[in-house]
Amino acid sequence: MAxxxxxxxxxxxxxxxxxxLEQGTSVNAVLRDYLSQFAGxxxxxANAAKRVxxxxxxxxxxxxxxxxxxxxxxxx
Numbered sequence: 001m002a003x004x005x006x007x008x009x010x011x012x013x014x015x016x017x018x019x020x021l022e023q024g025t026s027v028n029a030v031l032r033d034y035l036s037q038f039a040g041x042x043x044x045x046a047n048a049a050k051r052v053x054x055x056x057x058x059x060x061x062x063x064x065x066x067x068x069x070x071x072x073x074x075x076x
Contacts, residue, residue, distance in 0.1 A: 023058060
């Protein structure tokens, strides 16, 4: 794997680090993923699936206190 050095304004890097931390990742991983997409090495379908998983991890919704069984969900 190769190293890459870039110059970024300090405030942008601080904001990027905070956002990456909120998403449970790192700026390095975000840039690696972006460059991989930019270079066309990942399929659009794989990118979409990855994004759906990221969104589901950060979603604040839930089922609340509801309790149900699989059978109850599939009753017709």
